[in-house]
Amino acid sequence: MNYDFDWSLVLSGQYLHWIIEGLKYSVCLMVLSSVLAVVIGVLVTFGTLSQNRVVRFIFESYIELCRNIPTLLWLLFFYYVFPELFPESITRELNASTSLNFWSAIAGLSLSSSGYISEIVRGGIMAVPKEQIAVSYSLGHSRLQIWRYVIWPQAIRNCFPPLVSRIIHNVKNTSLAMALSVHEIIWATQQIESITFRGLEVTIISTFFFLFINYIMAFSARLVEKRLMRSVN
Numbered sequence: 001m002n003y004d005f006d007w008s009l010v011l012s013g014q015y016l017h018w019i020i021e022g023l024k025y026s027v028c029l030m031v032l033s034s035v036l037a038v039v040i041g042v043l044v045t046f047g048t049l050s051q052n053r054v055v056r057f058i059f060e061s062y063i064e065l066c067r068n069i070p071t072l073l074w075l076l077f078f079y080y081v082f083p084e085l086f087p088e089s090i091t092r093e094l095n096a097s098t099s100l101n102f103w104s105a106i107a108g109l110s111l112s113s114s115g116y117i118s119e120i121v122r123g124g125i126m127a128v129p130k131e132q133i134a135v136s137y138s139l140g141h142s143r144l145q146i147w148r149y150v151i152w153p154q155a156i157r158n159c160f161p162p163l164v165s166r167i168i169h170n171v172k173n174t175s176l177a178m179a180l181s182v183h184e185i186i187w188a189t190q191q192i193e194s195i196t197f198r199g200l201e202v203t204i205i206s207t208f209f210f211l212f213i214n215y216i217m218a219f220s221a222r223l224v225e226k227r228l229m230r231s232v233n
Helices: 013-048 053-068 071-085 088-096 100-126 130-138 143-180 185-196 199-232
Strands: none
Touching: 013 053, 013 100, 013 143, 013 185, 013 199, 053 100, 071 088, 071 100, 071 143, 100 143, 130 143, 143 185, 143 199, 185 199
């Protein structure tokens, strides 16, 4: 390969600043969107388990919207369409905000992943044997105690591996925030490449960043999963 690497150019001055800022924004996107997606997903799970058919239909429809609309469209919706749903005064304030693109990315990423996470959690709960729940009631345990000591511990073990996989997928999806000009690492990569024509160097940096983050998450998840399995045995 006849390519002369020039790391000193992309790792100095303004370009280094863009890379560092991009890493910061990427980490913020990853953490905030993943936490919100899990919280929303768990809450939606309880809605889908409701005995009320109307409530259950609403939350199941929410899941279908989240899963069947591409993540990028959710980001574009919150950035371009969502502000227009408010009165004109609020719309002007939202459009004038310099952080609208960042929070639109957070909202879109969280909403898109929450539908998948809800189904993962629901599957973990439904996998708990009904006989154990019936026996717990017969022993006089309250509904809260059954959820705390019988259902949740097993549900967490059941859904942990696919839940981690979904969170890792969400971490990779944060690169879509570039479409809203959020100054994350992929945006920085594109900007530096367009100015310096040293795209290979910055692409390698962003690639290793995602590899490092996802490897750490996967490795930590395996350790937690082993501990969960030991607690069962």
